[in-house]
Amino acid sequence: MQAGPNDFPPYNWVFIPALAIAFWCFICFVIGIVSGWFSLSRRFRAQDEPCGETKSAGPFFYTVHLRFWLHYSSLIRVTAAGDALYLSVLFPFSFGHSPLFIPWKEIQIGRTKFLWRSYVVLTLGEQERIPMRISERMAGKLGILERLPG
Numbered sequence: 001m002q003a004g005p006n007d008f009p010p011y012n013w014v015f016i017p018a019l020a021i022a023f024w025c026f027i028c029f030v031i032g033i034v035s036g037w038f039s040l041s042r043r044f045r046a047q048d049e050p051c052g053e054t055k056s057a058g059p060f061f062y063t064v065h066l067r068f069w070l071h072y073s074s075l076i077r078v079t080a081a082g083d084a085l086y087l088s089v090l091f092p093f094s095f096g097h098s099p100l101f102i103p104w105k106e107i108q109i110g111r112t113k114f115l116w117r118s119y120v121v122l123t124l125g126e127q128e129r130i131p132m133r134i135s136e137r138m139a140g141k142l143g144i145l146e147r148l149p150g
Helices: 012-035 037-043 136-142
Strands: 055-059 063-068 070-073 076-081 084-089 100-103 107-114 117-124 132-133
Touching: 012 037, 012 070, 037 100, 037 132, 055 136, 076 117, 076 136, 117 136
Parallel strands: none
Antiparallel strands: 055 076, 063 070, 063 132, 076 084, 084 100, 107 117, 117 132
């Protein structure tokens, strides 16, 4: 029996999902490069869990903007500890986004406005200088507002 033009070869049932997963991983990796996450991960890849007193926000109901205003809505968990800021991305989006441990001495904190909204800007890495914009509500929950100069 010959295959007709409408027959679907059985190997496509494996090939198509594998191609979709590879494409998903590629897109996540490219976003990690463009947003600056990849360059931060070269120096600040997390080796341990946060220690001491910690305050966490996210991932749900919070938005984080990285370089070029790339929008990570309900994807990033931010944990502020005494020694550093810890960042991690939810599993389905974590390819190209390894967890980060950024010491406070490598973070500059400021404020900015965009359109009608106010943000707290964390400039991550003294060499990398990747901006991370979070809402004042998120910064308050993390205790970052107390670290603002002046």
